[in-house]
Amino acid sequence: MSLPIVLLILAAALLLFGVFTLVPVYRTYRGKRLITCPETKQPAAVELDSIRAALTLLGDESPRLRLTNCSRWPEKAGCGQECLGEVERDPKACLVRTIVADWYRGQSCVFCGKPIPEVTWTEHRPALLSPDRVTVSWKDVKPETLPDLFATHKPVCWDCHVVQSVVRERPDVVTVRPDREHLWS
Numbered sequence: 001m002s003l004p005i006v007l008l009i010l011a012a013a014l015l016l017f018g019v020f021t022l023v024p025v026y027r028t029y030r031g032k033r034l035i036t037c038p039e040t041k042q043p044a045a046v047e048l049d050s051i052r053a054a055l056t057l058l059g060d061e062s063p064r065l066r067l068t069n070c071s072r073w074p075e076k077a078g079c080g081q082e083c084l085g086e087v088e089r090d091p092k093a094c095l096v097r098t099i100v101a102d103w104y105r106g107q108s109c110v111f112c113g114k115p116i117p118e119v120t121w122t123e124h125r126p127a128l129l130s131p132d133r134v135t136v137s138w139k140d141v142k143p144e145t146l147p148d149l150f151a152t153h154k155p156v157c158w159d160c161h162v163v164q165s166v167v168r169e170r171p172d173v174v175t176v177r178p179d180r181e182h183l184w185s
């Protein structure tokens with residue numbers, strides 16, 4: 001077998017290994033997560049070094065995890081990262097997008113009453129209505145505050161969030177018909 005063919009086979013093998021072994025690990029550990037800080041027992045938002053987790057598979061049987069960011073950093077940047085144990089037990093359950101999707105699932109918009117569509121990264125994202133009746137997108141709040149917000153806020157669909165934002169920011173260009181006011185109060 002000639003050298004170019006051997007190199008071609010090796011390259012193809014490496015490519016297949018990357019696609020079927022490293023990429024799934026990278027996808028598993030990317031994204032923001034909400035964990036309970038072992039020190040404070042309070043929610044904290046963390047991110048993992050997903051590239052490192054995938055590459056450590058080249059030498060180990062299981063990926064080695066390490067934080068790249070935490071909402072308690074830089075003050076606690078030297079912590080022992082004990083929260084990684086929670087991530088290792090169930091990497092998907094603590095993903096922010098999993099937690100958000102679980103909360104909205106089965107809920108209806110507090111304004112229009114329509115069911116909130118399944119939360120995805122690409123579609124319009126739903127919002128939250130605060131106790132003082134201001135809507136805010138869940139993407140615009142700190143992830144570590146989401147557990148508290150879910151306890152005190154109500155679900156709002158994207159359409160109503162947009163309408164409420166315009167009403168709030170440009171009341172001069174919006175006229176709310178009296179027969180619709182009850183929907184917004």
Ligand SMILES: [Zn+2]
Nearest residue numbers: 109112157160
């Ligand atoms: Zn709505």
